Amino acid sequence: MEWSQSAQMYERAKLSLPGGVSSGLRAAMRPHPLFFERGAGSRLWDVDGREYVDYVLGWGPLILGNSHPALVDAVTRQLAAGQSSGAGHSREFELAERVCAAIPGMDKVLWSNTGSEAAQIALRLVRAATGRVRFIKFHGHYHGWSDAMLLGYRPAADGSLDGLTSRGQHPRAPADAVMLPWNDLPAVAAALSGPDHDIAAIFTEPALCNSGVLPPAPGFLAGLRELCDAHGVVLVFDEVITGFRIAYGGGTERYGVSPDLAVLAKAIAGGLPLSAVAGRAAVMDLATQGVVHAGTYNGGPLALAAADATLTELARPGVYEAFEERAGQLTQGMRKALADHGVTGAVHHVGPVVQCTPGVPAGDSFATFMSADWDWYGALTVELLRRGIYVLPGGRWYLSTVHDEADVNRTVAAFGAAVAATVDTTGRPR
Ligand SMILES: Cc1ncc(COP(=O)(O)O)c(C=O)c1O
CATH class of the missing domain: 3.90.1150.10 (Aspartate Aminotransferase, domain 1)
Structure with a gap:
């Protein structure tokens, strides 16, 4: 066989x-x-x-x-020097500085371990920033497996994209999301119209890698930026696939539109588990004002050593x-x-x-x-x-x-x- x-x-x-x-x-x-x-x-x-x-x-x-030899060397040296202290070390801020330098408009970084976690903290930040609960999410986009985000990714048996994706998911999760077709700016404008819209954020992959590797329509991301600015909505790019991949500065650099928050994972550490939310200081600093962001392994030195080696290679x-x-x-x-x-x-x-x-x-x-x-x-x-x-x-x-x-x-x-x-x-x- x-x-x-x-x-x-x-x-x-x-x-x-x-x-x-x-x-x-x-x-x-x-x-x-x-x-x-x-x-x-x-x-x-x-x-x-x-x-x-x-x-x-x-x-x-x-x-x-x-x-890759550079990654193996960096991680091996770090492993011999201590695998995790659960405390401060210089790579935390050195790598944060490199991420902010790479992605236009980003001031600060919160480290975590997987893309799903980072998307979840991004959602918490946007809700705290706006005092609103609901968010726009596009059909076919994937932002991890959490109850809140696993919505509208693949059609259910009845063809619907508006319901639950997983058994056991919180039954009220779909009520918190407005699920829209991607690249359809009028649909987004309609969802935000009226003085009383209840939308905290728009989440989008800048290029829809999870469902066909689709680039954004010309002007779509810039249109989202304008709508977010006009309606006080936080723009989140989920760059888990695109970050450090479709350009060093991800979709933000490639398409010339800066989000308020960027979710990063995958390529950033070349295969060790590392994720991040990067963003504007006004939103990110909410993590010092009552937004809880925690994690035993956050900012772990092994993953950051891998990120150091990876970004050095990618910057060549x-x-x-x-x-x-x-x-x-x-x-x-x-x-x-x-x-x-x-x-x-x-x-x-x-x-x-x-x-x-x-x-x-x-x-x-x-x-x-x-x-x-x-x-x-x-x-x-x-x-x-x-x-x-x-x-x-x-x-x-x-x-x-x-x-x-x-x-x-x-x-x-x-x-x-x-x-x-x-x-x-x-x-x-x-
Ligand atoms: C765009 C996007 N966001 C979030 C995630 C979730 O990341 P993770 O699998 O590390 O939890 C993925 C995973 O493929 C992804 O492609």
Whole structure:
């Protein structure tokens, strides 16, 4: 059996871990979640001894690839010097200074560990800042799994995007959110119209990476900024995927619009658990005025050592130009492979985040993303595994600083062969 060691481990894992995984989304991996022994650079090796070019990158954080020597060195040195004091150390403010220097308009930083936590403290800050409770959230955007934020991400069985996402979620959570289509400025303006609107904040991914890697429509983010200023609403960019990735200063730099708060995680620490809210002093200082922000591991030296190494590597000249070039090569190669086999599908990228949306001519909206042929894509990911390419479900491919031209050429060839293995001679899924 293929992946027999992984399959055995998966069966054993199911006995002690619900569903055999530590994050529910991982259960979507086809043919089943794999188990890995080690990673180095752009490569991963599974427990069956198979080697893969890694485009999962830990679901995004490994922007320097697997076990980058600079990151390993920084974390190892810190580990030998003490793993966590739960007290002040210089990296807390040094890294905060670097984040504020990187992202236009940011004055202060609160450290935490995961994106879900950081989104939660951002919500608490905006409610304290405005005295209002409700917030605008866009369809298809993901701001973590908390009761308050896990709304409007994927349609429920009845097609609705306005209800609960999880069993056990607080039943009144949807009442606190106004869920709107993204890139629809008139809808936002309407929600904020009238003197008595009760909206504290707008949360948005600056580019919708979670549902099709969609860039904002021209003027949309600037329009949100204007509406927030006009109506006393806090603008929050969830830069958990985009931060330090689609530009050093994230979506804020790339699209030239400054939010009041930016939520950061994933790439910032290259794979160690670190998240942050960065923001304007007037909102951030509420954390000294009754807004509770706590956490045993907040600002931990290991994660900040990793962030130090990661930001140093990302700040080197040419990194973001190389991301564009590499992502462009991969995008072109995948497009050509689809066309060569007569297969309908869209491929595009925002910075080093590439999106393949199967079965549709253009991956240009949440609606096209949802209507894509994900069954076929699931079969394709298995054929890619057979050819040494490890990708996420959902069509998103992450590139790191260490994916080189040879990796991309090998990947494009494998992609073509995998496509050929999954379609008939007319390009239809088998
Ligand atoms: C945009 C965005 N926000 C928040 C989160 C939640 O982050 P975490 O998984 O670290 O809790 C994610 C996770 O993928 C994300 O993509």
